[in-house]
Amino acid sequence: QKEVEQNSGPLSVPEGAIASLNCTYSDRGSQSFFWYRQYSGKSPELIMFIYSNGDKEDGRFTAQLNKASQYVSLLIRDSQPSDSATYLCAVNMMGNYGQNFVFGPGTRLSVLP
């Protein structure tokens, strides 16, 4: 069973703190990793993607990938109440007809003013 796992949360952090969101995946052959943000009642919105081991920074967001440990994380610096949402990790895995995304269950983040 090919899986993507995330802590469901809620993860609560105070405003201005660093929020750390984690994701593990089962398919050692996965090569593409994506983070989406989903506000309640809305559709997922792409935040970042990462293909190579190491860190990738975009503004307040940093994605970290460790393929050996099958682990990808998202750090949000200077967290704001507007960052309160569910964060979805997506990983490419081989399906019946080729590579497609498998989404994790999401981690709910709450940033407290």
Added chain:
Amino acid sequence: ETGVTQTPRHLVMGMTNKKSLKCEQHLGHNAMYWYKQSAKKPLELMFVYNFKEQTENNSVPSRFSPECPNSSHLFLHLHTLQPEDSALYLCASSFKGILPYEQYFGPGTRLTVT
């Protein structure tokens, strides 16, 4: 219109009804997807179309029937649904080569089956 659009945004239907969901992408992508999102469950991939050809069907019941007339339009035809089919149905599009590229989602259709 920009991005990925979906209509209707909300749909209530009885178990004997037939309805269709529509998705249109304005991003020049070559692949389109249908996902189901139920409460407390991860996004479930239902169907994938690549250059109008269906390339994935994740054991979806036959009461859901997709149609992709061209690379910009995708439909999901619904008939004799069950109450457990109530969910948010999301359409997405992307470029697709050997590896999947980032997907962009439409706003979704909130479906309630009574």
